[in-house]
Amino acid sequence: MEAIAQLIAAEMTPAELKNNAAAASAGYAYGLAAIGPGIGIGYLVGKSVEAMARQPEAAGMVRTTMFLGIAFTEALALIGFVVFILLKFA
């Protein structure tokens, strides 16, 4: 407990405070941005596999559409990753 109290008591310059806050929120930014696309891609690929198993002759078309869907869904997570880079390093 004493160590934490010392940490709190330690004087921090505004720049250090800002850096700490940015480093902490960078983690949250990426973590939160990954939830939705994670669920989305899982659902998308699962349904595509189901479709391919039901109709193997349509597998090529389903696969193309699946990649397109993944590309669109994944973009949200990647924007979160770019926010992470901007917060952490910029």
Added chain:
Amino acid sequence: MIALDFPEINSILVWKDLFPSFNKIALIAVLAAVISITIFLLAVRQDHKEAPKGIRNFAEVIVEFIEDGVVMQTMGKEGLAWTPFLMTMFLFIYLCNVPGIIPFFQMPATARMAVPLFLALMVWVIYNVTGIKHQGIGGYLKSTLFPPGVPKALYILVTPIEFISAIIVRPFSLAVRLFANMMAGHILLVTFALLSEALFQAKDKILIPVGILPFFMLVFLTSFEVLVAFLQAYIFAMLTAVYIGGATHPEH
């Protein structure tokens, strides 16, 4: 426990200039262009009446892949005229991605925002110009901003969304997707390489065998990056084909 400092972002991304205004990224981009041009110049020198051999086989595999995997899936037969453009895009992006895992290069050129941004802007200009050429400026704006089959009252909502998605979001997401994928892979490789190095050289002898774990992760991620480099080039070419196809044939 372990002294592990992640290097400044600039030290893993910005390279010293080889000579003024020409750094390693530019070298990789130039090499990618030169290699892809050389492959096809060598392939076209062979007599096309004989059975293809050597490098011509390789070139024909690439052409067939783009025709069957990208053009026929998205644009159909009338889109085959776009094969050379899409193949140039695919090859250039792939050869820019792959140096991320080649030793001594160790940096995908597309992990700098300038390269994907320029490619995405080029695609943006091309699909808009194609749409205007095929449908006229009024028809193109009508088919993108006022999609048919929507109740009239909903156009207040649909038109701004369609405008933002077609004009701003498409090139932005095209560029950011490529950039962020390659950047994320690069940073992951750097992280695990640094972690295993720090563990292998740790002062505590007990930590040294633990370093095998991040090293295996590094090997696994390297083989994963082979897949990502290909997939991102494929998706970029595919989305380009989808956008061009949508601009030429609004009913789809």
